[in-house]
Amino acid sequence: MPELPEVETVARSLAPQLVGRQIAALEQLDWERMVETPAVERFRELIIGRQIRRVGRRAKWVLIELDAGWTLAIHLRMSGHLTVHGPDAIARRHVHLVLQLSGGERLFFDDERKFGRVRLLDAAGLAALDAAHGPEPLDERFGVTDLANILSGRRITLKQLLLDQRLLAGMGNIYVSEALWIARLHPLLPACAVNPQEVGALHAAIRQVLHQAIAHEGSSLRNYRDGYGKRGQNQEHFLVYDRANQPCQRCGTPIERLVIAQRSSFFCPLCQRL
DNA sequence: CATTACCTGCAA
DNA sequence: TTGCAGGTAATG
Numbered sequence A: 001m002p003e004l005p006e007v008e009t010v011a012r013s014l015a016p017q018l019v020g021r022q023i024a025a026l027e028q029l030d031w032e033r034m035v036e037t038p039a040v041e042r043f044r045e046l047i048i049g050r051q052i053r054r055v056g057r058r059a060k061w062v063l064i065e066l067d068a069g070w071t072l073a074i075h076l077r078m079s080g081h082l083t084v085h086g087p088d089a090i091a092r093r094h095v096h097l098v099l100q101l102s103g104g105e106r107l108f109f110d111d112e113r114k115f116g117r118v119r120l121l122d123a124a125g126l127a128a129l130d131a132a133h134g135p136e137p138l139d140e141r142f143g144v145t146d147l148a149n150i151l152s153g154r155r156i157t158l159k160q161l162l163l164d165q166r167l168l169a170g171m172g173n174i175y176v177s178e179a180l181w182i183a184r185l186h187p188l189l190p191a192c193a194v195n196p197q198e199v200g201a202l203h204a205a206i207r208q209v210l211h212q213a214i215a216h217e218g219s220s221l222r223n224y225r226d227g228y229g230k231r232g233q234n235q236e237h238f239l240v241y242d243r244a245n246q247p248c249q250r251c252g253t254p255i256e257r258l259v260i261a262q263r264s265s266f267f268c269p270l271c272q273r274l
Numbered sequence B: 001c002a003t004t005a006c007c008t009g010c011a012a
Numbered sequence C: 001t002t003g004c005a006g007g008t009a010a011t012g
Helices: A004-018 A040-047 A123-131 A144-151 A158-163 A173-183 A196-215
Strands: A023-029 A035-037 A052-058 A061-066 A071-075 A080-085 A095-101 A106-111 A117-121 A256-260 A263-267
Touching: A004 A052, A004 A061, A004 A080, A004 A196, A023 A040, A035 A040, A040 A117, A071 A080, A071 A123, A117 A123, A144 A196, A158 A173, A158 A263, A173 A196, A173 A263
Parallel strands: A035 A117
Antiparallel strands: A023 A095, A052 A061, A061 A071, A071 A117, A080 A106, A095 A106, A256 A263
């Protein structure tokens, strides 16, 4: 379920627990489909003995940078969690991958829906992952002009565009609804119909929503947790997401829910321009 | 382009 | 029992 703010929070909370440790063993892997590349046996050989240098994020991928040029890229998809546990912790039901670390700690990857994915990438693989995604909206180099260029000439709806990771990295279903409400733009508005002033508002709204969610350590609707197993608090600050039929906080009109691109969208039919 | 598939659990 | 869930790849 994580979007950019949740993945960022996971990466930040894992860093102090992982950096400097060595991967001692692949203790458990009971859902092999989870490891996309390389083949499981090669994956096991390659990660054992590697030292963890850094933990970061690109789009919705957690990037665990190892020595010898390797990066462990992990996508949590809908229900994945990465948490660190002591030597005696029991890997319960949905834990599918356990890395044993030097010092006795263990990294658990649990995922009840089994959508999560792991890749061990060399420099070229990492570059390909990077190239497959649009710009990072929180990068200071991401300007209004960049967003204008992404919107320009595209006839798809704002909802679809903002969810497309190839065009802009990190937005997901919650934060698209939130940002569009702040920018007063209807999720069904075609991207190319957004005027320059509105592009500025959308750019600011996207960044505001993501910054705020990171400050609140992500949104925990049902089961999102950070690297310590802790919930976020941003769900207490939703403006429209999951608030169908509640009054719009600007104009009082009941918030509507509409399925667009197979995803629930929440918006104010009066003050978000279509 | 829109649908469907991938999985499991939970609430209506 | 059905529909829904924070995501994305595969398929018509």
